[in-house]
Amino acid sequence: MGLTICAVSVCSISAHAFDRITGEPFATRSEVIAQNGMAATSQPLATQVALDVLKNGGNAIDAAIAANAMLGLVEPTGCGIGGDLFAIVWDAETKKLYGLNASGRSPQSLTMAHFKEKGLDKIPKFGPLPVSVPGAVDGWFMLNERFGSKSMQELLSPSIKYAREGFPLSELIAYYFERNQLRIGDYPGFAETFTVNAKTPKKGEIFKNPALANTYEKIATGGRDAFYKGDIARTIGAFMKEQGGFLSYEDMAAHYSEWVEPVSSNYRGYDVWELPPNGQGIAALQILNVLELYDLEGMGRDSAEFVHTFVEAKKLAFEDRAKFYADPDFNNIPVDFLISKEYAKERQKLISPEQAAKRVDAGKNEGDTIYLTVADSAGNMISLIQSNYRGMGSGMIPTDLGFVLQNRGEMFALQEGHFNMYAPGKRPFHTIIPAFVTRNNEPLMSFGVMGGGTQPQMHAQIIVNMIDFGMNLQEAGDAPRILHSGSSTPEGDLMTDGGYVSLESGFSYKTRRELMKKGHVLRDVSGAFGGYQAILYDSKNQVYYGASESRKDGQAAGF
Known part of the structure; x- marks a missing residue:
């Protein structure tokens, strides 16, 4: 009897924090304010x-x-x-965002x-x-x-x-x-x-x-x-x-190093900012542009319909990532085209609501890390990632x-003609990406999720969790995550058989079963879902909210 009770208790705690007094049942703690x-x-x-x-x-x-x-x-x-x-x-003084690319070049x-x-x-x-x-x-x-x-x-x-x-x-x-x-x-x-x-x-x-x-x-x-x-x-x-x-x-x-202009896409009234390539930040914007065409709130987060839609949008963005993302000093990268709403509408047509894609092609244009964020009393905020x-x-x-x-x-890729092909003095494709959100040209949120190719997927999920599913800053990071692996890579590898989907505990068995019916291959993984830190500014009350990754050793603290 004791062993049975213990087993049930451990399973419950691993999937959800059912003893929470307020907030979502999966949240580990309140936000820091x-x-x-x-x-x-x-x-x-x-x-x-x-x-x-x-x-x-x-x-x-x-x-x-x-x-x-x-x-x-x-x-x-x-x-x-x-x-x-x-x-x-x-x-805070110039009321403007500045981007820094401090990545090094090849010998x-x-x-x-x-x-x-x-x-x-x-x-x-x-x-x-x-x-x-x-x-x-x-x-x-x-x-x-x-x-x-x-x-x-x-x-x-x-x-x-x-x-x-x-x-x-x-x-x-x-x-x-x-x-x-x-x-x-x-x-x-x-x-x-x-x-x-x-x-x-x-x-x-x-x-x-x-x-x-x-x-x-x-x-x-x-x-x-x-x-x-x-x-x-x-x-x-x-x-x-x-x-x-x-x-x-x-x-x-x-x-x-170089100061660069951050790029953005508006998602349901919020401007989400990333840095342009040689990083992969615009993949998050491409995913969000496709997701904006769906009623995600109506789908519900723990639904096969939502997970399927997210994964298929991710596949599309990552094929472009594999083809186009590289050092802009060596290539003419069509950033504006890739993050445009018109392009997202064209790409969305490739998504079947009932069947997982086994292969998608990139569009045609006519990598462990730490993340940190800090905000001060003057209103300055910084989103910084380093690896x-x-x-x-x-x-x-x-x-x-x-x-x-x-x-x-x-x-680097070793394939002739690839955008990310190796060359002396060239910056490689980069996975590490800081993110920022503004609304009405005012700062709202500085955030990032460390973890290789996981990052743009989780950037998009954090935004969707907060805007579509109404979660607060901490809940958005604690919510169970979706990870698709197996897309084409910037080194030239091709996606085979549609890759596989990994879901954290917290998604129902019904959702998993229905995903398999749609042709998704599910695979359990450990430690691959990233590490999240975030700060949100509440202009009404003039306070900062802080959140930190429950999967890592992180801490959000203020004074």
């Missing part, structure tokens, strides 16, 4: 660092940089200064000929070949110079202190450390940097990274050139040469620097 400032990150220590910066007179952009630096220490399994960065900033000395000589039809996941220039540090300085109010010394100080003195590891990050050791643990520098007594640190164990503290100190005192033109860049170049890689000092010294790709990245850990170089170059 505060007047003066709000921060939502994937690690509580990073959130606290952000709040400390705000309380000490810094603005949202200052706090985001400090939090990102902290996340590079406490969550190196998803981010760090060996990776890239993207951000959308709402500047100038690595050409397609090398891959052909090696007989490769794909770029390897790990090792020296997928390494591209890390853009995050330059992104910090671009943000700081344009919008910041505090010095980089002050913003990096908390992370330097924690890196030297150590911090207790959370259960989830300890798990990811162990997983990453299986992938890259044999590469030089992993044991010295990321193990304690030759083992990956366990939950509650104090982890230190003095090498990263030294690197942060050099950046804090020497500026961005200390990273891209100083000893750090020389160390990276020499290490990569030793490992048979191509990333050089010259590649580091030539790096630059190594594939957890800890390439496995290339430059000598005594304390971080891993990204493997984002894996996303």
Whole structure:
């Protein structure tokens, strides 16, 4: 009897939080509400660092940089200064959105000929070949110079202190450390940097990274050139040469980030903003444009009709993603065409209400991550995402620097004529995307959902959850999610047999059964549904609402 009661209880809790007094039964907690400032990150220590910066007179952009630096220490399994960065900033003074693309380019000395000589039809996941220039540090300085109010010394100080003195590891990050050791643990520098007594640190164990503290100190005192033109860049170049890689000092010294114009589509009266390619943000807009043509509220969220419609819209967007999304410096990418309402109406005609598509073609024009968001008392808001790709990245850990170089170059295609075909000095297709929502030209919501190709699907679901299904900020993130996998990829792989659909617990058996009748293949997956953080501004009451991912270690907090 005891075992039976326990089993029922555990199943109920895993699917729904039935003991909730208010709100949706699946919600894990209430939203956080505060007047003066709000921060939502994937690690509580990073959130606290952000709040400390705000309380000490810094603005949202200052706090985001400090939090990102902290996340590079406490969550190196998803981010760090060996990776890239993207951000959308709402500047309260100019009342305008600004986009930052701080992604790095491929090595100038690595050409397609090398891959052909090696007989490769794909770029390897790990090792020296997928390494591209890390853009995050330059992104910090671009943000700081344009919008910041505090010095980089002050913003990096908390992370330097924690890196030297150590911090207790959370259960989830300890798990990811162990997983990453299986992938890259044999590469030089992993044991010295990321193990304690030759083992990956366990939950509650104090982890230190003095090498990263030294690197942060050099950046804090020497500026961005200390990273891209100083000893750090020389160390990276020499290490990569030793490992048979191509990333050089010259590649580091030539790096630059770019301010870009965010792009948007209006969804039922709300302007949803993303960054243009080389990222995948406009896929979320393409999905929403198709979904806007349906009465989703009438369908109901736990219905085969809604899930089917969502999945089919996603398939259409992701075929365009595979064909068109790439570095705009190398291609004329038809962004306006792809996110137009007219194009969505044409694409919608391809969706059968009764049958899952086994294959769709792209239209014709005539990748683990962290996400954080911060808002301040002046009304500034920032949506920032940063990543190594594939957890800890390439496995290339430059000598005594304390971080891993990204493997984002894996996303290049090796097919001649592909928009995302590899070329020297080119930015690869990117999965990491920040998002923002405005209404009547006023800031409403800053949000993101980390997790590779999951991201545009979840961006669209968050918007639909709130606008069509009336959920609040926390409920929208806690609601059970839909994930379609198996579409064509920017590396040139084709979707086969329609891919498969994964549903989190909370969708009924009836919905699952009806989806299978429509021809969908259902497959259970674990840990693939992303990680959500969000801040919403309530202009009527002049307060911020914060929400954080229940599937990760995140924390939303304000004051």
